[in-house]
Amino acid sequence: xxxxxxxxxxxxxxxxxxxxxxxxxxxxxxxxxxxxxxxxxxxxxxxxxxxxxxxxxxxxxxxxxxxxxxxxxxxxxxxxxxxxxxxxxxxxxxxxxxxxxxxxxxxxxxxxxxxxxxxxxxxxxxxxxxxxxxxxxxxxxxxxxxxxxxxxxxxxxxxxxxxxxxxxxxxxxxxxxxxxxxxxxxxxxxxxxxxxx
Amino acid sequence: xxxxxxxxxxxxxxxxxxxxxxxxxxxxxxxxxxxxxxxxxxxxxxxxxxxxxxxxxxxxxxxxxxxxxxxxxxxxxxxxxxxxxxxxxxxxxxxxxxxxxxxxxxxxxxxxxxxxxxxxxxxxxxxxxxxxxxxxxxxxxxxxxxxxxxxxxxxxxxxxxxxxxxxxxxxxxxxxxxxxxxxxxxxxxxxxxxxxxxxxxxxxxxxxxxxxxxxxxxxxxxxxxxxxxxxxxxxxxxxxxxxxxxxxxxxxxxxxxxxxxxxxxxxxxxxxxxxxxxxxxxxxxxxxxxxxxxxxxxxxxxxxxxxxxxxxxxxxxxxxxxxxxxxxxxxxxxxxxxxxxxxxxxxxx
Numbered sequence: 001x002x003x004x005x006x007x008x009x010x011x012x013x014x015x016x017x018x019x020x021x022x023x024x025x026x027x028x029x030x031x032x033x034x035x036x037x038x039x040x041x042x043x044x045x046x047x048x049x050x051x052x053x054x055x056x057x058x059x060x061x062x063x064x065x066x067x068x069x070x071x072x073x074x075x076x077x078x079x080x081x082x083x084x085x086x087x088x089x090x091x092x093x094x095x096x097x098x099x100x101x102x103x104x105x106x107x108x109x110x111x112x113x114x115x116x117x118x119x120x121x122x123x124x125x126x127x128x129x130x131x132x133x134x135x136x137x138x139x140x141x142x143x144x145x146x147x148x149x150x151x152x153x154x155x156x157x158x159x160x161x162x163x164x165x166x167x168x169x170x171x172x173x174x175x176x177x178x179x180x181x182x183x184x185x186x187x188x189x190x191x192x193x194x195x196x197x
Numbered sequence: 198x199x200x201x202x203x204x205x206x207x208x209x210x211x212x213x214x215x216x217x218x219x220x221x222x223x224x225x226x227x228x229x230x231x232x233x234x235x236x237x238x239x240x241x242x243x244x245x246x247x248x249x250x251x252x253x254x255x256x257x258x259x260x261x262x263x264x265x266x267x268x269x270x271x272x273x274x275x276x277x278x279x280x281x282x283x284x285x286x287x288x289x290x291x292x293x294x295x296x297x298x299x300x301x302x303x304x305x306x307x308x309x310x311x312x313x314x315x316x317x318x319x320x321x322x323x324x325x326x327x328x329x330x331x332x333x334x335x336x337x338x339x340x341x342x343x344x345x346x347x348x349x350x351x352x353x354x355x356x357x358x359x360x361x362x363x364x365x366x367x368x369x370x371x372x373x374x375x376x377x378x379x380x381x382x383x384x385x386x387x388x389x390x391x392x393x394x395x396x397x398x399x400x401x402x403x404x405x406x407x408x409x410x411x412x413x414x415x416x417x418x419x420x421x422x423x424x425x426x427x428x429x430x431x432x433x434x435x436x437x438x439x440x441x442x443x444x445x446x447x448x449x450x451x452x453x454x455x456x457x458x459x460x461x462x463x464x465x466x467x468x469x470x471x472x473x474x475x476x477x478x479x480x481x482x483x484x485x486x487x488x489x490x491x492x493x494x495x496x497x498x499x500x501x502x503x504x505x506x507x508x509x510x511x512x513x514x515x516x517x518x519x520x521x522x523x524x525x526x527x528x529x530x531x532x533x534x535x536x537x538x539x540x541x542x543x544x545x546x
Contacts, residue, residue, distance in 0.1 A: 040387060057248055062244070063345055063375055066373070070515075095255045
């Protein structure tokens with residue numbers, strides 16, 4: 001059993017950070033610190049001396065980490081950006097999932113790769129969770145729009161609800177658009193009419 | 198914009214960091230200069246230079262607003278994984294300011310007035326003043342921030358310190374922070390000063406959190422500060438697109454310089470939320486060469502390797518510390534005007 005590695009996690013997304021921490025714990029690693037918007041990343045790295053730093057690609061703190069090995073020559077554990085030339089697929093997957101990793105110089109690449117893969121998987125599943133949530137929110141907004149568009153059509157075309165809905169559906173089919181998009185167009189046009197624009 | 202209007206346009210994504218010298222791509226987009234060249238350009242605001250760098254290298258961005266030394270550092274493999282990168286156009290000159298906290302800058306001369314750089318106080322005066330205070334006060338070394346190790350801000354900070362006889366490696370602590378966080382870190386006392394591009398220096402002074410004591414324009418007058426960066430592989434695959442990009446940005450620069458009204462309009466575009474948002478509230482215009490930073494966002498956009506020695510000397514020094522040296526051929530290849538000349542000499546289609 002290899003020694004557990006000390007991992008510092010820098011991520012503003014509390015849920016995602018917890019997911020990554022749990023998964024890395026199950027692999028036998030120790031997450032020494034989970035940071036949200038660190039006041040001083042430099043101090044945290046000096047205090048906890050992590051072997052690996054996993055950081056959200058979109059974090060504004062990335063430049064601070066990126067420069068640490070170049071600026072702090074006296075720091076006993078300089079961190080370097082993990083970009084293994086032999087593993088372009090892992091690097092591409094990391095970029096797409098939004099994960100980047102910094103490791104202390106001299107760490108075995110295969111161990112870093114295993115950690116990175118765990119983080120990538122959690123980042124990716126968090127992303128799909130969020131996409132699902134956005135979709136659900138979008139559907140809710142669509143339903144509201146469709147109701148509003150139906151109401152406007154009933155008033156302007158002097159028709160019943162069923163006819164108004166069929167009109168929207170036909171427009172959507174003719175234009176190859178989602179019914180929510182068509183509803184938004186209808187609202188736009190009919191509201192302009194009402195305002196006399 | 199409707200689907201039919203974007204149909205037939207080539208889609209591109211350019212990365213930028215919220216700074217005034219991201220103005221030309223923003224003007225080219227908002228003013229229709231990209232569209233006129235057949236390009237539909239999305240501008241992606243990035244939170245860190247290293248992220249922008251890695252996305253460009255991985256092909257997630259087609260091009261980017263970049264610190265002038267960064268394409269060369271990428272090509273040499275000293276910043277991120279090695280990736281041959283070109284700087285086919287200069288996006289801006291000057292714009293950096295050196296800001297110190299009120300505690301350190303009290304009574305120091307400042308290049309604040311709108312006077313030509315030649316008439317501004319000698320930056321050596323504030324540097325020597327800072328050195329005296331540093332040695333007189335003792336205690337822990339002051340902490341000075343800049344935006345990236347491979348940046349003119351870092352190099353200019355080192356040169357200003359050298360004017361005061363201060364050893365940048367031992368007498369001060371240097372840290373890297375993203376530009377939008379500088380003023381806040383200074384106000385909270387986590388850093389004692391910084392060197393940063395506009396609008397962040399003038400904003401810190403405007404908010405009363407710091408004082409501009411020197412400018413990059415005083416140290417390296419009209420030195421290229423930001424460039425357009427593209428990978429060599431991308432430039433090779435898309436020569437016509439690169440030429441269109443160069444012409445659109447050149448068109449935006451000509452428009453910006455054509456009237457004071459345009460400079461005000463450009464400021465309003467930069468104030469839009471996806472770009473710089475409230476960070477430009479304290480500015481009225483983007484007119485060139487105003488204020489202590491003497492920033493030039495238009496003018497001569499042609500890159501030229503002969504204009505890079507101040508920056509190249511620092512990069513060479515950094516390489517020598519690692520046992521290497523800067524090959525002049527690499528410098529010439531990176532900042533070659535060949536793409537710029539080809540694009541601007543072609544007749545517009």
